[in-house]
Amino acid sequence: METKATVIRDQDSDTAELRINMGPQHPATHGVFRMVLTLDGERVVNVEPHIGYLHRGSEKLSEGENFQQITTLFDRLDYISNFNNEWVYVRVLERAMEVEIPERAEFIRIILGELNRVASHFLFYGTYGLDIGAMNPVMIGFRERERIQALFEGVSGARMMHNYFRVGGVKEDLPDGFVPAVNILLDQLKRGYEDARNTLTESEIFIERTAGIGKLGPEKTLDYGVTGPVLRAAGVDYDIRKADPYSMYSQLDFKIPLGSHGDCYDRYMVRMLEIEQSINIIEQCVANLPEGPIQGKVPRILRPPEGDFFVHGENPRGDLGVYLVSAGGTVRPYRLKIRGPSFSNLMALSSMMEGAYLADSTVILGSLDIVLGEVDR
Amino acid sequence: MAIEPRNLSESSHGKDRLILPEEAKGAWSSIKENRKSGISGVVTLKSEELFAMARKSSLWPLTFGLACCAIEMISTYMPNHDFDRFGVVTWPSPRQSDVMIVAGTVVKKMAEPIKLLYEQMASPKWVIAMGSCATCGGPYVRSYSVVMGVDQIIPVDVYVPGCPPRPEALLGGVMELQDIIQKEPRKKRGL
Amino acid sequence: MSTDNFNQYVTEEFETKTRDLLTDSSPDIQPVFGELGIICNRSDISSVCKLLKDDPEISMKYLRSISVVDWVEHMEVVYHLSSIEHMNRIVVKVKIPLEDLRVDSVINVWAGADWHEREGHDLFGIEFIGHPDMAPLILYEGFEGFPGRKSFEIPSQETLYGD
Numbered sequence: 078m079e080t081k082a083t084v085i086r087d088q089d090s091d092t093a094e095l096r097i098n099m100g101p102q103h104p105a106t107h108g109v110f111r112m113v114l115t116l117d118g119e120r121v122v123n124v125e126p127h128i129g130y131l132h133r134g135s136e137k138l139s140e141g142e143n144f145q146q147i148t149t150l151f152d153r154l155d156y157i158s159n160f161n162n163e164w165v166y167v168r169v170l171e172r173a174m175e176v177e178i179p180e181r182a183e184f185i186r187i188i189l190g191e192l193n194r195v196a197s198h199f200l201f202y203g204t205y206g207l208d209i210g211a212m213n214p215v216m217i218g219f220r221e222r223e224r225i226q227a228l229f230e231g232v233s234g235a236r237m238m239h240n241y242f243r244v245g246g247v248k249e250d251l252p253d254g255f256v257p258a259v260n261i262l263l264d265q266l267k268r269g270y271e272d273a274r275n276t277l278t279e280s281e282i283f284i285e286r287t288a289g290i291g292k293l294g295p296e297k298t299l300d301y302g303v304t305g306p307v308l309r310a311a312g313v314d315y316d317i318r319k320a321d322p323y324s325m326y327s328q329l330d331f332k333i334p335l336g337s338h339g340d341c342y343d344r345y346m347v348r349m350l351e352i353e354q355s356i357n358i359i360e361q362c363v364a365n366l367p368e369g370p371i372q373g374k375v376p377r378i379l380r381p382p383e384g385d386f387f388v389h390g391e392n393p394r395g396d397l398g399v400y401l402v403s404a405g406g407t408v409r410p411y412r413l414k415i416r417g418p419s420f421s422n423l424m425a426l427s428s429m430m431e432g433a434y435l436a437d438s439t440v441i442l443g444s445l446d447i448v449l450g451e452v453d454r
Numbered sequence: 455m456a457i458e459p460r461n462l463s464e465s466s467h468g469k470d471r472l473i474l475p476e477e478a479k480g481a482w483s484s485i486k487e488n489r490k491s492g493i494s495g496v497v498t499l500k501s502e503e504l505f506a507m508a509r510k511s512s513l514w515p516l517t518f519g520l521a522c523c524a525i526e527m528i529s530t531y532m533p534n535h536d537f538d539r540f541g542v543v544t545w546p547s548p549r550q551s552d553v554m555i556v557a558g559t560v561v562k563k564m565a566e567p568i569k570l571l572y573e574q575m576a577s578p579k580w581v582i583a584m585g586s587c588a589t590c591g592g593p594y595v596r597s598y599s600v601v602m603g604v605d606q607i608i609p610v611d612v613y614v615p616g617c618p619p620r621p622e623a624l625l626g627g628v629m630e631l632q633d634i635i636q637k638e639p640r641k642k643r644g645l
Numbered sequence: 646m647s648t649d650n651f652n653q654y655v656t657e658e659f660e661t662k663t664r665d666l667l668t669d670s671s672p673d674i675q676p677v678f679g680e681l682g683i684i685c686n687r688s689d690i691s692s693v694c695k696l697l698k699d700d701p702e703i704s705m706k707y708l709r710s711i712s713v714v715d716w717v718e719h720m721e722v723v724y725h726l727s728s729i730e731h732m733n734r735i736v737v738k739v740k741i742p743l744e745d746l747r748v749d750s751v752i753n754v755w756a757g758a759d760w761h762e763r764e765g766h767d768l769f770g771i772e773f774i775g776h777p778d779m780a781p782l783i784l785y786e787g788f789e790g791f792p793g794r795k796s797f798e799i800p801s802q803e804t805l806y807g808d
């Protein structure tokens with residue numbers, strides 16, 4: 078199905094284009110995103126996205142804080158996948174200072190990071206159902222997410238803002254009974270996943286509303302710098318965990334779900350299949366969780382050498398990159414640039430939406446799964 | 455009016471949660487009397503207090519998430535914490551909402567829209583500032599683009615601290631607001 | 646111990662290929678921290694980017710980000726490029742003098758440069774020539790100053806809270 082519509086005009090009647098504003102307060106924009114749509118009848122002819130309603134100046138703020146304090150800002154960047162954010166940040170310092178991380182710490186990080194991915198995708202599942210008009214998914218999604226958050230609370234002491242990853246390892250060892258708790262949790266998540274599949278994935282209405290909507294081919298997605306599930310839904314095999322493996326990912330056995338149509342349904346499907354794969358990864362890590370130290374050798378005060386370093390990692394939303402410019406010998410970064418995946422993904426919005434029906438606009442926006450915290454930073 | 459006054463003073467919430475005003479208590483005892491004698495269904499109390507009771511048990515907050523705290527706010531609506539049992543039902547339009555939960559960082563660019571939304575809400579209206587960002591700027595207090603708390607632009611009734619506050623804390627904040635609403639008419643009369 | 650953190654993205658072969666490709670503009674090419682760093686002249690940036698993207702063996706189809714760094718004496722625009730097929734990474738840097746904060750836009754090469762350049766304009770005041778719309782993106786109309794620059798001060802802890 079071609080999404081670009083040829084607008085048929087009735088020569089005799091007087092039609093005018095209509096501009097409507099959506100946001101910044103709108104339940105379907107997932108935060109404070111605003112777009113101005115130009116409509117011709119039911120079709121969207123132009124989209125003007127406006128961002129910046131959550132620009133908190135994290136990059137500038139981090140220039141005034143020392144390296145340990147910045148982790149807290151990263152927690153709040155993409156506030157749905159906090160562990161994954163921290164992880165990329167500590168890795169940039171580890172790369173700069175060439176710190177070696179003990180194996181146990183790496184496994185802990187993978188378990189928590191992947192659990193966070195599952196939580197994030199369940200949240201997507203819920204809110205996406207809501208965007209389409211289904212009420213049940215959001216209940217299921219949050220039910221599963223709460224379970225994961227309860228485990229996170231046991232590990233780090235906080236439900237969302239963990240501040241648990243440290244340069245060289247993690248803050249403290251896992252609590253007693255963590256492994257059995259994770260095993261129980263995984264069983265519950267699998268059941269939740271079944272529920273999720275039964276309510277949306279195979280629902281005829283859902284497929285009607287999402288299949289063939291908001292198509293974007295592989296060439297275009299790459300051109301915009303789109304990453305993550307949106308890119309993989311278009312059929313491009315690019316997952317940093319495989320393509321540029323970090324941590325212990327090269328030793329784990331998992332698959333990368335790929336779509337073929339690049340439409341909303343594929344984006345949804347890729348995320349759902351990623352939940353399966355993440356559960357698979359966690360199972361492997363829990364089974365092989367080694368004993369040992371959780372913190373590598375790191376100086377008390379972090380002073381990375383002079384130079385600039387770029388490290389990226391696969392977030393639930395895509396390629397999160399951190400560009401650190403260090404002046405050498407200072408306790409603060411000279412410049413810290415964050416490359417948020419949602420920022421680039423959102424750029425592709427206009428070319429997805431132009432030609433679509435107005436009723437599909439929220440479906441398309443929801444399929445990108447943006448988090449405004451990292452769009453605006 | 456077949457409502458039994460719950461004896462909250464014996465519950466875990468403590469004594470200060472007994473919010474029925476004196477007049478209302480009198481009405482309750484008379485209704486009990488009436489019930490015994492077979493006549494029932496009449497309550498006499500000040501109309502303002504009756505309205506306050508109605509208002510506080512059906513608060514409709516404006517669906518309005520700004521940042522990380524919004525996720526915890528949504529969690530509060532969801533089955534685990536179930537906001538509905540307080541009569542709190544989220545509503546996407548400011549016109550029909552009673553309370554605005556400002557959940558998240560208020561950025562200077564967002565200040566104008568927030569003011570506009572607040573002005574669009576019909577009176578009586580209340581504001582809950584959720585999270586340290588909405589209370590005072592939070593972790594972004596030094597930032598060039600963040601408003602130091604939403605009370606710089608609109609009046610706030612209840613502050614819920616935390617970064618982010620747990621869902622239980624938000625529930626507590628709403629109960630606090632219900633207290634305030636119930637006491638409002640007596641305050642007006644100078645009691 | 647995991648060693649994945651110290652991946653190398655540059656092979657010698659790749660380096661020579663890039664050198665051959667860019668002989669015309671003769672930039673300074675050196676591997677730094679596992680990536681290939683290219684320091685290029687301000688006037689060449691858009692042609693260099695185009696060459697890097699279109700060459701089938703280098704094929705830098707993915708523009709990861711555009712960052713601006715304020716070095717006080719001059720500004721620097723940094724382009725992080727990557728190829729999806731070959732997993733090579735290139736960092737292109739351009740120096741921009743303070744007197745003339747302008748550089749060619751690369752929006753014709755990658756459509757994804759759009760918002761990155763607008764952000765650079767917002768926070769650092771760099772003008773990207775050829776960009777169709779330089780309206781404020783993340784800041785609002787009427788914001789004074791360029792908050793990304795070093796000269797833009799943020800209040801210290803002491804001024805906020807006292808001692």
Ligand code: SF4
Nearest residue numbers: 522558585586587617
């Ligand atoms: S108070 Fe904390 S959790 Fe809430 S919006 Fe601010 S930074 Fe986010």
